[in-house]
Amino acid sequence: MIAEFENEIREAYPEGITWQKTIPTFHPESAEEAADIFRRSGKYGQKIFISGFGNNIDPVGDRFADWMVIKSDRLNDIKNIVPPDFYITVGAGYPLKEINQVIDEKNLWFPFSRSNYPGSCGGALAVGLAGNDGDHTVPLSRYLLSVTAVLPDGSIVSPGAKTFKSVSGYDISRIFFNSWGTVGLVTELTFRVLPLSKLDQSPHLALLGPDKKAFEEDIEGDSTLSEVCRRIRNEYDPGHLLQTA
Numbered sequence: 001m002i003a004e005f006e007n008e009i010r011e012a013y014p015e016g017i018t019w020q021k022t023i024p025t026f027h028p029e030s031a032e033e034a035a036d037i038f039r040r041s042g043k044y045g046q047k048i049f050i051s052g053f054g055n056n057i058d059p060v061g062d063r064f065a066d067w068m069v070i071k072s073d074r075l076n077d078i079k080n081i082v083p084p085d086f087y088i089t090v091g092a093g094y095p096l097k098e099i100n101q102v103i104d105e106k107n108l109w110f111p112f113s114r115s116n117y118p119g120s121c122g123g124a125l126a127v128g129l130a131g132n133d134g135d136h137t138v139p140l141s142r143y144l145l146s147v148t149a150v151l152p153d154g155s156i157v158s159p160g161a162k163t164f165k166s167v168s169g170y171d172i173s174r175i176f177f178n179s180w181g182t183v184g185l186v187t188e189l190t191f192r193v194l195p196l197s198k199l200d201q202s203p204h205l206a207l208l209g210p211d212k213k214a215f216e217e218d219i220e221g222d223s224t225l226s227e228v229c230r231r232i233r234n235e236y237d238p239g240h241l242l243q244t245a
């Protein structure tokens with residue numbers, strides 16, 4: 001990590017940084033804090049790797065020697081549960097499999113939480129989590145109503161606030177689904193949930209393993225989504241602070 005940057009961060013956020021397996025790791029407690037870290041990183045050209053629980057994917061090896069991790073584990077609160085409108089808003093570091101534990105008493109349930117998935121909600125979106133209902137592949141993004149995210153230039157994208165200027169109208173949930181930390185840090189997600197009374201009639205989702213290879217091929221591809229992601233990266237990450245694949 002760049003020494004001047006480290007000094008600045010330690011002074012501004014004495015409790016914010018830890019060394020996990022020797023990797024400097026910042027734990028933002030809000031989108032605003034993450035935005036501030038991104039802005040400061042931009043000033044020094046500090047490279048950043050976004051992490052959920054870092055279950056299986058950690059930035060290790062020479063390639064990442066000077067990088068800093070931003071980890072979502074302190075963005076782990078339930079923001080809002082609104083039974084009449086069937087939605088829940090959680091921090092990106094909330095464990096996906098624990099959603100049903102908090103909405104069960106409100107007579108609600110969430111299909112992707114009916115599993116032993118070990119990751120965070122933000123990580124699940126970023127790896128493009130999907131399940132099979134016996135007939136079809138069901139992506140997690142089908143249940144995503146909105147996200148709040150911090151972009152590498154320090155801007156915060158959220159419903160009703162800033163949206164991407166260059167891709168206005170584009171469904172933001174699709175941009176972060178399968179983005180593998182290359183677009184920005186998801187800090188908050190709102191999921192559509194279902195009435196518990198329908199649980200018996202709903203097929204069980206068998207979760208599918210993430211396909212990073214497909215992502216790596218797609219990110220350079222000529223689909224509209226690939227083009228949109230490249231445009232966002234050029235506009236909001238001109239210093240290439242984030243990992244690219």
Ligand SMILES: Cc1cc2nc3c(=O)[nH]c(=O)nc-3n(C[C@H](O)[C@H](O)[C@H](O)COP(=O)(O)OP(=O)(O)OC[C@H]3O[C@@H](n4cnc5c(N)ncnc54)[C@H](O)[C@@H]3O)c2cc1C
Binds near residue numbers: 052127182186187
């Ligand atoms: C059936 C099944 C099979 C699986 N098989 C494998 C396997 O073979 N190999 C394997 O590695 N894992 C596997 N997993 C686990 C799954 O990949 C991890 O749980 C996943 O990595 C998400 O965990 P995490 O939240 O800790 O995210 P991390 O592992 O920390 O991060 C995963 C990716 O998401 C990005 N990311 C995380 N959080 C955010 C955020 N808030 N905003 C933006 N980007 C973010 C990271 O940059 C990284 O690219 C499997 C899961 C299932 C259900």
